[in-house]
Amino acid sequence: MELQTWIYLFVGGTFALYIGIAVWARASTTGDFYVAGKGVHPVANGMATAADWMSAASFISMAGLIAFKGYDASVYLMGWTGGYVLLAMLLAPYLRKFGKFTVPEFIGERYYSQTARVVAVICLIVASITYVIGQMKGVGVAFGRFLEVDFEIGVLVGMSIVFIYAVLGGMKGITYTQIAQYCVLIFAYTIPAIFISLTLTGNPVPQLGLGSELADGSGYLLAKLDTVLTDLGFQAYTVQKGTTLNMVLLTLSLMIGTAGLPHVIIRFFTVPKVRDARASAGWALVFIAILYTTAPAVGSMARLNLITTVNGPDAQGTAYTELPTWFKRWEQTGLLAWYDHNGDGRVQHAAGNAFKGKPKFASVEDGSPLHGSHGERVVTNPGDGKPAEGAPFANEIYVDRDIMVLANPEIADLPFWVIALVAAGGLAAALSTAAGLLLAISSAISHDLLKGIFKPDISEKNELMAGRIAMTGAILVAGYLGMNPPGFAAQVVALAFGLAASSIFPALMMGIFYKKMNNTGAVWGMLTGLGATLIYIFVYKGWLFIPGTNNLPNTPDNWFMGIQPESFGAVGALINFVVAIIVSKLTAAPPEHIQHLVEDIRVPKGAAAATGH
Amino acid sequence: MSGSPQDYWKANIRLVSILLVIWFVVSYLFGIILVDLLNEIRIAGVGLGFWFAQQGSIFTFLILIFVYAKKMNDLDRKFNVHED
Numbered sequence: 001m002e003l004q005t006w007i008y009l010f011v012g013g014t015f016a017l018y019i020g021i022a023v024w025a026r027a028s029t030t031g032d033f034y035v036a037g038k039g040v041h042p043v044a045n046g047m048a049t050a051a052d053w054m055s056a057a058s059f060i061s062m063a064g065l066i067a068f069k070g071y072d073a074s075v076y077l078m079g080w081t082g083g084y085v086l087l088a089m090l091l092a093p094y095l096r097k098f099g100k101f102t103v104p105e106f107i108g109e110r111y112y113s114q115t116a117r118v119v120a121v122i123c124l125i126v127a128s129i130t131y132v133i134g135q136m137k138g139v140g141v142a143f144g145r146f147l148e149v150d151f152e153i154g155v156l157v158g159m160s161i162v163f164i165y166a167v168l169g170g171m172k173g174i175t176y177t178q179i180a181q182y183c184v185l186i187f188a189y190t191i192p193a194i195f196i197s198l199t200l201t202g203n204p205v206p207q208l209g210l211g212s213e214l215a216d217g218s219g220y221l222l223a224k225l226d227t228v229l230t231d232l233g234f235q236a237y238t239v240q241k242g243t244t245l246n247m248v249l250l251t252l253s254l255m256i257g258t259a260g261l262p263h264v265i266i267r268f269f270t271v272p273k274v275r276d277a278r279a280s281a282g283w284a285l286v287f288i289a290i291l292y293t294t295a296p297a298v299g300s301m302a303r304l305n306l307i308t309t310v311n312g313p314d315a316q317g318t319a320y321t322e323l324p325t326w327f328k329r330w331e332q333t334g335l336l337a338w339y340d341h342n343g344d345g346r347v348q349h350a351a352g353n354a355f356k357g358k359p360k361f362a363s364v365e366d367g368s369p370l371h372g373s374h375g376e377r378v379v380t381n382p383g384d385g386k387p388a389e390g391a392p393f394a395n396e397i398y399v400d401r402d403i404m405v406l407a408n409p410e411i412a413d414l415p416f417w418v419i420a421l422v423a424a425g426g427l428a429a430a431l432s433t434a435a436g437l438l439l440a441i442s443s444a445i446s447h448d449l450l451k452g453i454f455k456p457d458i459s460e461k462n463e464l465m466a467g468r469i470a471m472t473g474a475i476l477v478a479g480y481l482g483m484n485p486p487g488f489a490a491q492v493v494a495l496a497f498g499l500a501a502s503s504i505f506p507a508l509m510m511g512i513f514y515k516k517m518n519n520t521g522a523v524w525g526m527l528t529g530l531g532a533t534l535i536y537i538f539v540y541k542g543w544l545f546i547p548g549t550n551n552l553p554n555t556p557d558n559w560f561m562g563i564q565p566e567s568f569g570a571v572g573a574l575i576n577f578v579v580a581i582i583v584s585k586l587t588a589a590p591p592e593h594i595q596h597l598v599e600d601i602r603v604p605k606g607a608a609a610a611t612g613h
Numbered sequence: 614m615s616g617s618p619q620d621y622w623k624a625n626i627r628l629v630s631i632l633l634v635i636w637f638v639v640s641y642l643f644g645i646i647l648v649d650l651l652n653e654i655r656i657a658g659v660g661l662g663f664w665f666a667q668q669g670s671i672f673t674f675l676i677l678i679f680v681y682a683k684k685m686n687d688l689d690r691k692f693n694v695h696e697d
Contacts, residue, residue: 278678
């Protein structure tokens with residue numbers, strides 16, 4: 001069978017499955033819509049949480065990030081998993097005991113303040129919208145590369161699928177679809193990894209392959225990678241490149257941010273009991289760890305594979321015409337590019353930039369790509385063609401990091417159905433995260449703003465309808481932004497984590513662990529933590545990310561104490577804690593009934609006959 | 614047996630503090646701050662610090678959460694604050 005047929009079969013089949021689940025798991029009450037009726041088994045919730053959490057970025061981009069950053073990418077591995085420890089021990093069981101529908105609802109009630117609730121809603125919506133743009137873009141890209149349809153049509157198809165199961169089923173539909181999506185994405189990720197590990201090291205377990213000797217007898221994988229990279233002028237794979245302070249702070253920001261992201265937290269409202277919430281966080285991490293411990297193996301092996309394929313056995317480059325077909329196939333997508341700086345017809349890869357910025361491809365009049373004398377795509381912006389310091393020759397290729405996962409099955413020469421599986425897996429990862437985020441947004445609008453503030457006497461039936469309308473609106477906004485991403489789309493992930501880390505996490509944690517925290521302290525804490533983080537990011541990256549509006553150049557010499565903007569969320573959180581505690585000491589203690597509320601959520605006993613009202 | 618809610622809370626804080634110290638040690642200390650030192654020790658082809666940063670810390674996090682869940686369930690029963 002043709003590759004395209006396989007892809008249509010896998011993608012079509014998984015989509016049919018998602019729609020089938022949606023019809024079966026329709027939501028009939030607000031409880032179903034917001035928290036799946038609080039009847040989800042902890043293991044099932046763990047699996048759904050894993051799919052919810054692992055986005056297009058985890059699936060497609062993370063291994064590439066590791067491949068190119070080596071040891072320094074450990075911050076993402078630790079940061080995006082260690083947050084679950086905080087979530088399990090500091091937040092999830094208590095918020096489940098509280099027994100309501102949304103994160104702002106807890107903040108509003110615990111701090112007996114509509115202002116606090118509104119601040120929480122704003123943080124939630126900004127963090128979630130920025131996140132969902134990336135998912136919609138991921139859906140469009142996956143469609144474009146694998147099914148050769150237009151980016152916009154890809155986004156539209158993705159929107160329609162999410163619309164069907166999220167609007168019909170709410171949290172209930174999303175939960176069961178996410179379970180299916182997890183299965184698809186984890187198979188799609190691990191099968192190519194197992195094959196590659198087996199080929200390179202002879203060990204079928206990628207996690208062990210990372211520490212194994214190469215099958216060709218040239219020593220340990222990582223040692224070989226260090227040697228190969230330094231010979232080409234790159235820094236060694238396993239050594240640290242950034243500063244220790246930034247690595248610590250970025251890891252901490254990602255951990256606190258993970259624990260504070262509302263779309264992850266609300267997943268723990270869906271389990272029946274407090275003890276289920278504890279175990280469920282563990283199960284979520286089990287399912288996440290399967291991918292996250294495979295990623296370092298994929299990253300290092302893909303990097304070595306790429307270099308040895310391109311530079312050939314004698315490490316002097318391979319003639320373009322003799323390169324395997326995947327190189328040409330991915331050249332067509334623009335993720336790979338070659339410019340023959342030394343004119344020898346061979347492709348060489350070393351440290352340094354082959355092009356000025358991203359490659360710009362030349363095309364003939366009808367818009368189809370222009371090909372050079374070897375059949376390569378012609379690029380109009382080559383670099384100066386001088387070897388970088390320490391490199392034996394000039395770098396001649398551009399490699400997009402995302403290719404490390406997407407092209408992996410082809411580089412390892414795996415059958416067509418594996419490639420089709422990766423396409424379906426990428427889509428599953430993007431759709432599952434998008435749906436979780438959309439639910440967080442729509443419940444904040446229909447439950448926190450509409451029912452909580454503007455129209456407290458709304459009937460359940462009307463609130464359910466409002467939830468569905470809010471969901472539809474959120475899908476349309478996300479789809480529009482996915483098709484017309486603001487210029488700053490790539491930067492906003494740092495913003496989402498910064499917001500969650502500096503505003504939501506401290507407010508939730510103090511709400512549980514510090515009985516005397518009052519509304520003034522919490523609101524001031526959130527606002528100063530959030531404000532400091534936003535200002536720090538904007539000063540270096542431009543106000544609202546508009547290019548040229550930054551006050552200081554975004555370089556290490558200008559950073560305050562050498563802290564990069566992405567790492568500032570942890571500092572913002574610290575500011576939040578300090579300000580909140582000082583202000584609360586100076587103002588009146590919270591009323592008696594709030595202190596009783598805190599005492600009550602600290603013990604599992606009497607956990608809700610779950611009410612949403 | 615059962616104790617006061619204050620004792621239950623203290624036992625809870627003690628447990629979480631111990632587990633979070635381990636959480637800090639495996640990731641921040643072993644994986645980042647002491648990475649070069651630990652990389653002197655090699656297990657198969659991986660330096661120990663590098664291994665903690667990319668694999669070991671994640672496996673430890675998993676164990677921590679399940680230990681927490683088990684110990685808290687025991688505490689719930691001991692202080693008679695469990696559900697049902």
